[in-house]
Amino acid sequence: MKNTHRPYGIHWFRRDLRVVSNPALGQNFKKHEGRVVGVFFFDSEFLSRPDFSHNRFGFFLKTLKALKEEMLELGGDLLVLDSGPLEGFDRLFAGLLSAGSPLPLLCSFNRDYEPFARTRDASIQQFLSKKYDIETLT
Numbered sequence: 001m002k003n004t005h006r007p008y009g010i011h012w013f014r015r016d017l018r019v020v021s022n023p024a025l026g027q028n029f030k031k032h033e034g035r036v037v038g039v040f041f042f043d044s045e046f047l048s049r050p051d052f053s054h055n056r057f058g059f060f061l062k063t064l065k066a067l068k069e070e071m072l073e074l075g076g077d078l079l080v081l082d083s084g085p086l087e088g089f090d091r092l093f094a095g096l097l098s099a100g101s102p103l104p105l106l107c108s109f110n111r112d113y114e115p116f117a118r119t120r121d122a123s124i125q126q127f128l129s130k131k132y133d134i135e136t137l138t
Helices: 023-031 054-073 085-098 115-132
Strands: 009-013 036-041 077-081 106-108 135-137
Touching: 009 023, 023 036, 023 106, 023 135, 036 054, 036 085, 054 077, 077 085, 085 115, 115 135
Parallel strands: 009 036, 009 106, 036 077, 106 135
Antiparallel strands: none
């Protein structure tokens, strides 16, 4: 049986919870004709920060709901996962493979210049490339 799945991309949302003026997302949308799935990871380290209040959590949920609606209007979608990015990407892609679904060809995300973020991003890029042969775009 011929594989009828069309290529798609994935975009990792972090601080930049927006569609408009999101350079990496825009390039991914263009390359995949709107077939982009967004992903946001609610990592336990992020949620346990002392400056993360109930009000801030409520704001995040509203923002993510609006972002999901925007992504759907543009032909994409948004997944919100309760894990860190390394574990989350691994579970997501392993699940797709076990279901016989194709993996995205590209994972985009916007650059972050903080030292922690640069180290995290480099490890995610290496992980996606080596384990799943997924190209990254920043």
